[in-house]
Structure formats: C-alpha cells, structure tokens
Amino acid sequence: MLMFNLILFGPPGSGKGTQSEKLVEKYGLIHLSTGNLLREEIAAKTPLGLEARSFMDKGQLVPDEVVIGMIDSSLEHHKEAQGFLFDGFPRTVAQANALDKLLELKKTNIATVLALDVNEEELINRLLNRGKTSGRSDDVDESVIRKRLVVYNNETSPVADHYKKAKKFQLVKGEGTIDEIFSSLSEAIDKKMK
Numbered sequence: 001m002l003m004f005n006l007i008l009f010g011p012p013g014s015g016k017g018t019q020s021e022k023l024v025e026k027y028g029l030i031h032l033s034t035g036n037l038l039r040e041e042i043a044a045k046t047p048l049g050l051e052a053r054s055f056m057d058k059g060q061l062v063p064d065e066v067v068i069g070m071i072d073s074s075l076e077h078h079k080e081a082q083g084f085l086f087d088g089f090p091r092t093v094a095q096a097n098a099l100d101k102l103l104e105l106k107k108t109n110i111a112t113v114l115a116l117d118v119n120e121e122e123l124i125n126r127l128l129n130r131g132k133t134s135g136r137s138d139d140v141d142e143s144v145i146r147k148r149l150v151v152y153n154n155e156t157s158p159v160a161d162h163y164k165k166a167k168k169f170q171l172v173k174g175e176g177t178i179d180e181i182f183s184s185l186s187e188a189i190d191k192k193m194k
C-alpha cells in the first residue's frame with residue numbers, strides 16, 4: 001500500500017498541534033507529535049520523562065537519540081498505517097536524516113513538508129496565552145518562550161533547507177483563523193495527493 005507521510009513544520013506556537021488534530025481526522029493519518037509523546041512520558045514519571053523534562057523546562061531540545069528512538073518505536077507500533085503526520089519532528093538536521101533512513105527501511109518517504117509562517121510577536125502572545133490555562137511549564141515564563149524561539153532559529157530552521165533541497169518544502173500562511181489555515185493546509189495536501 002502506498003503511504004502518505006506529511007511533516008507539519010514551524011516555530012513553537014505556530015499551530016502545529018492545533019492543525020494536526022484536524023488534519024489527522026480528515027486524512028486518516030497517524031499523528032506523531034514528539035511534544036505529546038514526551039509529555040506523556042513526563043506524566044507517567046518514567047526515567048525518559050524525567051530526563052526530557054529537565055530540557056523542556058529550560059526551553060531546550062531533548063537529545064536527538066531520545067526522540068529518534070521514540071519515533072522509531074511509534075512507527076513500529078503502527079505497521080498498518082496509511083500514513084503519518086509528523087508534528088514537531090524533525091527539529092534538527094540529525095533528526096531529519098534519521099527520519100529519511102527510517103522511512104527508507106519502510107520503502108516510503110516524505111510526500112511534503114508544510115511550514116506554518118507566523119510572526120514572532122504573535123507566537124509569543126499565543127504561547128503566553130496558552131500558558132494561562134495549559135499547565136505547561138514551558139509556556140509560563142516569557143524568557144523560556146524566547147529561548148525556544150532562539151533554539152528554533154539556530155537548530156530547527158536548518159531543517160527547512162534539508163527539505164528545500166529535496167523540493168519538498170512549502171510555506172503556508174499561519175496567521176488568520178484556525179479554519180482559514182486548515183483550508184490552506186488541506187488545499188496543499190489535496191494537490192500532493194492527486
């Protein structure tokens with residue numbers, strides 16, 4: 001069976017998690033969010049969760065081998081999937097290379113990378129707003145949020161070049177209502193699925 005694998009890319013607060021939930025329902029994809037997987041480990045107080053928390057609370061990335069291992073086992077758990085939506089992964093070039101290899105072993109690849117484009121002020125406002133209700137310790141302190149944006153610019157934005165070289169990268173306007181952005185993303189996916 002031919003799989004359809006999609007990466008939703010963008011800075012913290014750009015709407016990856018929000019849009020992913022709607023997209024997986026519409027397209028029948030398996031949602032793989034490394035942020036959610038890490039938060040589940042933290043809630044279950046596993047050794048992996050305790051380690052991850054020390055990085056996340058500071059706005060830093062969790063080490064590559066930890067997240068790559070999590071994705072590897074999630075892919076193994078969903079052998080019959082029609083496709084995957086990767087949300088918040090890959091966040092470093094090393095993670096992107098590892099993902100290429102894992103998908104190659106499954107004789108599949110990434111169909112497209114959709115990148116949500118949102119200005120920095122809006123990102124900070126959204127995350128501070130979420131921090132009021134989410135209980136997420138990385139959303140409360142503006143200095144941690146700013147640190148996450150610096151980490152994104154330094155470590156994650158080079159991932160865009162990895163997929164630009166492969167001609168798989170598409171920028172999508174991430175400002176506007178949730179429904180407007182969902183329509184733009186759906187349109188881009190429908191074109192790729194044809």
Ligand code: B4P
Nearest residue numbers: 012013014015016017018034035056060061062088126130
């Ligand atoms: P993630 O869980 O991936 O979270 P995120 O990037 O902060 O947010 P996301 O982009 O999904 O949120 P959304 O915009 O939907 O990462 C958290 C941490 O985990 C990282 O800092 C890192 O430490 C670690 N981690 C995760 N993956 C990793 C990896 N691969 N490698 C290493 N470390 C990793 O939502 C933001 C807010 O905006 C929400 O309140 C939402 O309601 C609102 N919003 C969404 N769309 C909107 C719109 N159109 N208008 C107004 N508000 C909107």
